[in-house]
Amino acid sequence: MAAEDSSAPPSARFEEVLTISNRIEELSNSENEYEEMGTVANEHESANIAFINSITVPIRDKFQTETSMVQDDTLGEVLLFLEGNPNDFPLNNFGLPQLQRAKHKSFLEKAIGDYEPHMAPLDAARPWYTYWSLQGLSALGEDVSTYRDRVIATFKQCQHPEGGFGGGYGHLPHLAATYAATLSIAMVGGEAAYECINRKAMWHFLGRMKQADGGFTMAPGGEEDIRGAFCALVAMSLLNLPLELPPDAPARQQGLTNFLDNLGDWVSRCQTYEGGISAAPGNEAHGAYAFCGLGCLSIMGPPKETLNKYLDVPSLIHCLSSRHCAPECGYNGRTNKLVDGCYSHWIGGCWALVEAAAGKGLWNRGALGRYILSAAQFKKGGLIDKPGKRPDSYHTCYNLSGLSAVQHEYVFDEDVNSDIGQDNLGAPFHWKAEKQVEEGKVWGDEDVVAETHPVFVIPSQAATDCRKYFEANPGF
Ligand SMILES: [Zn+2]
Numbered sequence: 445m446a447a448e449d450s451s452a453p454p455s456a457r458f459e460e461v462l463t464i465s466n467r468i469e470e471l472s473n474s475e476n477e478y479e480e481m482g483t484v485a486n487e488h489e490s491a492n493i494a495f496i497n498s499i500t501v502p503i504r505d506k507f508q509t510e511t512s513m514v515q516d517d518t519l520g521e522v523l524l525f526l527e528g529n530p531n532d533f534p535l536n537n538f539g540l541p542q543l544q545r546a547k548h549k550s551f552l553e554k555a556i557g558d559y560e561p562h563m564a565p566l567d568a569a570r571p572w573y574t575y576w577s578l579q580g581l582s583a584l585g586e587d588v589s590t591y592r593d594r595v596i597a598t599f600k601q602c603q604h605p606e607g608g609f610g611g612g613y614g615h616l617p618h619l620a621a622t623y624a625a626t627l628s629i630a631m632v633g634g635e636a637a638y639e640c641i642n643r644k645a646m647w648h649f650l651g652r653m654k655q656a657d658g659g660f661t662m663a664p665g666g667e668e669d670i671r672g673a674f675c676a677l678v679a680m681s682l683l684n685l686p687l688e689l690p691p692d693a694p695a696r697q698q699g700l701t702n703f704l705d706n707l708g709d710w711v712s713r714c715q716t717y718e719g720g721i722s723a724a725p726g727n728e729a730h731g732a733y734a735f736c737g738l739g740c741l742s743i744m745g746p747p748k749e750t751l752n753k754y755l756d757v758p759s760l761i762h763c764l765s766s767r768h769c770a771p772e773c774g775y776n777g778r779t780n781k782l783v784d785g786c787y788s789h790w791i792g793g794c795w796a797l798v799e800a801a802a803g804k805g806l807w808n809r810g811a812l813g814r815y816i817l818s819a820a821q822f823k824k825g826g827l828i829d830k831p832g833k834r835p836d837s838y839h840t841c842y843n844l845s846g847l848s849a850v851q852h853e854y855v856f857d858e859d860v861n862s863d864i865g866q867d868n869l870g871a872p873f874h875w876k877a878e879k880q881v882e883e884g885k886v887w888g889d890e891d892v893v894a895e896t897h898p899v900f901v902i903p904s905q906a907a908t909d910c911r912k913y914f915e916a917n918p919g920f
Contacts, residue, residue, distance in 0.1 A: 487539070488535060488538075488539025488540075489527055489528055489529075489539070491538075491539055492526060492527050492539055492540070492814075492818075493527045495814070496523065496526055496527060496771045496773075497771075499770045499771050499773075499811065500770060500771045511780055514782065515782060518772070518782045518783065518830060519771075519772060521830070521831045521832055522772045522773075522774075522783060522815075522819050522830060522831055523771070523772075524831070525818050525819040525831050526771070526772075526773060526814065526815075526818050526819060529541060529818075531821065531823045533821065536817075536886075536887060536888035536890065536891055537888050538885070538886040538887070538888070540813075540814060540817045540818050540886055540887070541817050541818055541821060542817075542888065542890055542891055543817060543821070543847075543887070543890065543891040543893070544821050544825060545584055545585075545890075546825075547824065547825030547826075548580070548584060548821075548825050548826060548827065548840060548844070549581065549584050549586060550825055551822075551824075551825035551826035551835060551837075551840060552576075552577045552580045552581050552584075552826075552837060552840060553577075553581070555573060555576070555577045555580075555826075555836075555837035555840070556573065556574060556577035556578070556581075556591070556837075567611070567612040568610075568611035568612050568615060568621075569611055570598060570602060570611060570612050570621075571599070571602060571609060571611060571620075571621045571622075571623075571624035571625040571628060572611075572620070572621075572624045572838070573837055574595060574598060574624065574625075574628045575624035575625075575627050575628045575631075575841075576837040576838050576840065576841035576842075577837050577841070578591060578595075578628055578631045578632070578902075579627070579631065579841050579844075579845065579896075579901060579902055580837060580840045580841040580844050582631060582894060582896075582902065582903050582906075583841075583844035583845060583847070583848050583893040583894050583896060584844065584893060584894070585893070585894050588631050588632055589632050589633055589634065591632050592632040592633070592634055592636070592637055595628050595629060595631075595632045595637060596629075596632075596636060596637055596640050599625050599628065599629060599640060599641075600640050601613040601614075602615065602621065602625060603625075603640070603641070603642060603645075604616065604617040604645075604649070605645070606645060606648065606649060607642065607644075607645030607646045607647070607648050607649025607650075608621075608622045608645075608646060608649035608650070609621045609622045609624075609625035609626075616663060616664070617649055617663065617664075618662055618663045618666070619653060619660065619661075619662045619663065619671065619672050619675040619676055620662060620671060620675060622646070622649075622675060622679055623671075623674075623675035623678055623679065626641070626678065626679045626682055626683065627678070627682075627900065627901070627902050629641060629910075630682055630900070630902055630906050630907060630909075630910040631902050631903065631906045633906055633909050633910065635913070638910065638913050638914070641683065643683050643685060643914070643920055644920035646679060646683065646685065647685050647686065647690055647920070648690045648692060648693075650676050650679065650680060650685070650703070651689050651690035651692065651693030651695075651703075652664060652692075652693060652694065653672060653676060654676075654689060654693055654694075654695045654700065654703060655668055655695060656695050656698035656699075656700060656706075657706060657710055658705065658706025658707045658708075658709055658710030658711075659672060659673055659707070659710045659724070660672030660673050660675075660676045662675075667724075668724060669723040669724045669733075670711065670714050670721065670722070670723055670724065670733050670736045670737050670740065671723070671733070671736050673707060673710070673711065673736070673737075673740045674735075674736035674737070674739045674740040674743075675736075676703070677703075677739075677740050677743040677744070677869060678739070678743065678899075678900060680703065680743075680868070680869055681743050681868070681869035681870070681872055681911070682900065682907060682910050682911060682914075683910075683914050684868050684911060684914035684915050684918055685868065686868065687702050687703050687704060687868055687869070688701060688702055688703075689701055689702060689703060704744060707740070707744065708741070708744060708750065708753065708754045709754070710725075711737050711740055711741060711754055711755075712754040712755065713725035714727075714733070714737055715729075715737075715755055715756060715759075715760065716728065716729040718759075718763045718766075718779065719756065719758075719759030719760045719761070719762045719763035719764075720733075720734050720760065720763035720764070721733045721734040721736070721737035721738070721755075721760075728778065729763060729778065729779075730777055730778050731767055731775065731776070731777035731778065731787045731790040731791045732777065732786075732787075732790040734760075734763075734764060734790070734791065734794055735789070735790045735791070735793055735794050737755075738751065738794050738797040738798065739797070739899050741754055741755070741797075742797050742800075742871065742872060742898075742899050743869050743871060743872050743899060744869065744871070745871050746800075746856060746858070746871055746874075747797050747798075747800040747801040747856060748800060748801045748856070750801075751797070751798065751800075751801035751802075752801055752802075757798070757801055757802050758802075760798065761798060761802065761806060764791055764794055764795070764798065764807075765806070765807070766779070767787065767791045768791075768807070768808065768811065768812075769782075769783040770811075772815060772819070773811040773812065773814045773815035773818075773819070774787065774788060774812060774815030774816070774819065774820070774830075775787035775788060775790070775791040775792060775812065777790065777791070782830065783815070783830055784829045784830060785815070785816065785819075785820035785827055785828055785829050785830065785839050785842065785843045785846075786829065786838060786839050786842040786843070787842075787846075788812055788815070788816055788820070788842060788843050788845070788846025788847065788849075788850075789841075789842035789843070789845040789846040789849065789901070790842065792807075792812050792846040792849045792850060793845060793846065793849050793898065793901065795807045795849065796849060796853075796854040796875075796898035797898060797899070800854075800855070800856040808884060809850045809851075809881055809883065809884045810850075810883070810884025810885065810886050811884070812846060812850050813847060813850040813851070813884070813885075813886045813887055814886050816843050816846060816847045816850070817847075817886070817887065817891060819831055820839070820843045822834070822835040826839075826840045827839050827840040827843035827844065828843075844893055845896050845901055847887075847891075847893050848893045848894065848895060848896040849896070849898070850881070850887075851880055851881055851887060851892055851893065852877045852878075852879075852880060852881065852895045852896075853877070853878045853879055853880075853881050854875050854876070854877055854878070854895075854898045855875065855876055855878045856874060856875055857874060857875070857876055858874050859874075860873075860874045860875065860876045861873045861874055861908060862874075864908070864911055864912055864915050865911060870911070872897070872899040872900065872907070873907065873908060873911055875897065875898055875899070875904065876904075877895040877904065880892065
């Protein structure tokens with residue numbers, strides 16, 4: 445694309461489309477023939493091009509680097525999909541590709557199935573593949589309780605006798621695997637699934653991960669980062685675990701008594717000069733760590749209290765807003781990085797939490813919806829990072845979760861589910877999906893995905909049912 449001149453249209457395709465449509469008009473000699481030649485699609489293309497033009501960022505320096513050249517190439521590829529319909533998908537009323545529900549469902553069903561021997565390196569990611577597939581299917585409106593027996597069979601063997609879940613059978617426990625396993629079990633639901641978790645051993649395992657400075661390590665002797673803090677609190681909140689540290693928790697020797705000791709201050713130290721949130725104090729801000737940090741604070745208490753107490757919220761908003769790539773319409777994860785569909789969730793999912801703390805209307809939902817529908821759907825099913833990439837269950841899950849964040853408005857309200865979540869990290873059970881969003885709407889009814897809990901990223905009912913069960917059965 446001709447990017448040197450910032451006053452030029454964002455894509456040479458704009459000229460190309462106009463030329464083609466003129467030629468079609470000249471050659472047509474009947475009204476039927478005119479329609480068959482796809483003028484409706486061109487009309488939509490023109491509308492989409494006008495939108496893309498309206499958000500083009502005019503500031504650009506002329507210094508070329510490897511990064512700027514890759515950015516130009518990416519923009520060129522993405523624009524083809526935003527302005528046209530190279531996959532030949534059926535279009536919705538806004539001229540954007542419809543959500544290819546059946547194809548994505550089929551892709552995710554394969555992703556949760558059996559794998560060829562050469563896929564053995566994925567063995568350590570069983571909980572993730574299960575979680576991504578189940579959450580993706582849930583977003584598509586599928587009933588995933590049909591996977592209950594398989595999920596129980598898998599996670600019984602991934603659970604470590606001393607607590608927590610490993611990535612595969614007989615593996616050491618790890619907080620990322622524990623997070624994905626807990627969410628998968630909550631999604632399939634039911635007593636048999638809930639009861640396969642050894643909560644007492646889990647409590648001891650989480651106690652061993654708690655560090656004196658407030659954070660959590662991911663595994664025994666492993667790295668301490670904000671994923672650990674978030675994953676640990678997700679498990680504690682869903683399973684209604686006691687907040688006091690177990691007697692054998694090493695952090696007790698440094699005077700800590702509670703899982704939340706020093707935690708808010710530790711998350712606070714992860715906020716960087718850019719306003720975003722990093723893996724650990726002193727690191728670079730990153731989209732996925734922002735979601736982990738905000739999720740962690742939103743479990744500790746109502747976001748309006750915890751985010752404003754521990755973060756500089758205006759600078760956080762500045763950083764998250766800066767992740768929105770224009771005119772690509774999707775998000776990137778860091779400064780100077782490329783647009784990527786998984787940040788539809790990692791950044792797109794932050795907004796419900798930030799808006800609960802700072803007020804509504806902070807982001808462009810329509811633009812993100814446009815990226816997901818136009819540029820992130822793979823022709824044969826599954827969703828992707830960006831055009832040219834292959835689909836995988838990770839990007840399928842997080843594009844669909846991002847689309848859910850786009851289409852639904854979540855409100856934190858203490859009166860919601862007031863019969864549960866009164867203690868032990870109960871704050872996240874007081875959200876409701878208020879209504880489907882109309883502002884910036886670029887999706888038809890056929891493109892609407894299911895609501896997703898803004899903190900747990902599973903269906904809200906699954907989270908509520910799990911917590912209710914463990915409030916009714918709190919003992920070990
Ligand atoms: Zn990605």
